[in-house]
Amino acid sequence: MRQTNKPASEMNTKELASYIDYSVLKPEFTEEEIVDLTKDGVRLGCATICINPAYMELCEPYVKGSETMLCPVTDFPFGTSSTKSRVEQIEDVAKYDTVKEVDIVANFGLIRSGQYDKVLEDLKACAAAAHKHGREIKVIFETDALNEEQIKKMVHVCIEAGVDFVKTSTGFLTGHESHGATPEVIALMQKEADGKVKVKGSGCIRTREHFLKLIDMGIDRMGVGYRSVPVVLGLDD
Numbered sequence: 001m002r003q004t005n006k007p008a009s010e011m012n013t014k015e016l017a018s019y020i021d022y023s024v025l026k027p028e029f030t031e032e033e034i035v036d037l038t039k040d041g042v043r044l045g046c047a048t049i050c051i052n053p054a055y056m057e058l059c060e061p062y063v064k065g066s067e068t069m070l071c072p073v074t075d076f077p078f079g080t081s082s083t084k085s086r087v088e089q090i091e092d093v094a095k096y097d098t099v100k101e102v103d104i105v106a107n108f109g110l111i112r113s114g115q116y117d118k119v120l121e122d123l124k125a126c127a128a129a130a131h132k133h134g135r136e137i138k139v140i141f142e143t144d145a146l147n148e149e150q151i152k153k154m155v156h157v158c159i160e161a162g163v164d165f166v167k168t169s170t171g172f173l174t175g176h177e178s179h180g181a182t183p184e185v186i187a188l189m190q191k192e193a194d195g196k197v198k199v200k201g202s203g204c205i206r207t208r209e210h211f212l213k214l215i216d217m218g219i220d221r222m223g224v225g226y227r228s229v230p231v232v233l234g235l236d237d
Contacts, residue, residue: 001190001199001218008215013233014045019215020232021071021200021223022046023171031058037226042068044233048100050223052076053093060098069100071138077172079105079140083122087129094133101136105170108142111150116157123161131162138165138200138221143185144176151185155192165220166193169203180204186219208232 008016022041024034034051038059041049048071051059056072063070072093075081081089090102104126110119123139130137139158143151158166166189168181179185180203189199201214202223211232214222230236 001193001195002220003218004215008212011215013235016211016215016233017045018047019211019219019222020044020046020229021048021050021202021221022068022229023050023202023223023225025050025052025073025076025171027052031055034058035062038062040226041229042066044229046229047221050103053089056093056096056099060096063098070096070098071101071103072099073103073105073140075105076103077105077170079107079142080109083125086122087125090126090129090137091133094130094135099133099135101138101164102130103138103140103167105140105142106154108145111141111146111154116153119154120157120161123158123163127162127164136164138167139163140167140170140202142170142173143168144173144179144203148188151188152192155189155197159193159196163197165198165200167200167202167223169223171203171223171225178204181214181222183210183213183217186214186217190218206231208234 024037038049046068048069050071050073053072074089075086127137141154181201186201198220200221205224206228
C-alpha cells in the first residue's frame with residue numbers, strides 16, 4: 001500500500017499524475033491518435049502509458065528522456081492464450097528499456113472454474129519472464145466477473161506466484177455489470193494483500209472524487225482512460 005501523509009486534495013498535478021497509468025488501449029486507435037495520447041501522458045507526467053504490444057516501437061521515442069515509461073498490456077483483454085504464448089508476449093516487450101512494468105490478464109475463466117493450481121502455475125511463469133528482464137508485472141483479475149471469495153483467493157495466488165501488482169479490470173468485459181475499481185473492491189484487495197503485493201485499480205475511474213478517494217485509501221496505481229485523465233486531474237474546467 002502506497003504511503004502518503006498528504007491528502008490527495010492537497011497534491012499538485014504532477015503528484016496526482018504519478019498515480020496514473022494512462023490507458024491507450026482501444027483497438028480502433030490510429031497510429032496518429034496513439035502518438036498524440038502518448039505525448040499527452042508524458043506532458044502530464046503520468047507514471048506510464050498503457051499500450052498494446054504492437055505499438056512499442058511507435059511509442060518509444062516519445063517517452064525516452066521523460067519520467068513517463070511504457071506499460072505494455074499482454075494477452076489483452078481475455079487472458080486466454082497458452083502459457084507459452086503469454087510468456088513469449090511478456091519477453092517480447094520486457095526487453096525494451098522504456099518499459100516500467102508489464103500488465104497481463106489472468107485467465108478469469110479458469111478462476112471462475114476453480115482451477116487455481118493452473119492459474120498459479122501460469123502466473124509463476126509470467127512473473128519469471130518479466131523479472132528476468134528486471135520488470136514488474138501486474139495481474140488483471142477482471143473483478144466484475146468474479147465473486148468476493150474468488151477475488152480474495154486470487155490475491156493470495158498472486159502473492160504465491162511472486163507478481164508485483166494485483167489489478168481490478170480490463171475495461172473491456174462484456175456480459176457483466178461494469179463497476180471497475182470501486183472503493184469496496186480496492187479495500188478488499190488491499191486487506192488480502194496485506195502489504196505483500198501492490199494494488200492497482202482500473203475501470204470506471206471517471207470522477208475526481210473517486211480518484212482522490214482511492215489515493216487517500218493508499219492505492220498504489222490507477223489505470224485511467226484518456227477521456228477521464230483531465231477530469232481526475234482537475235484540468236477539465
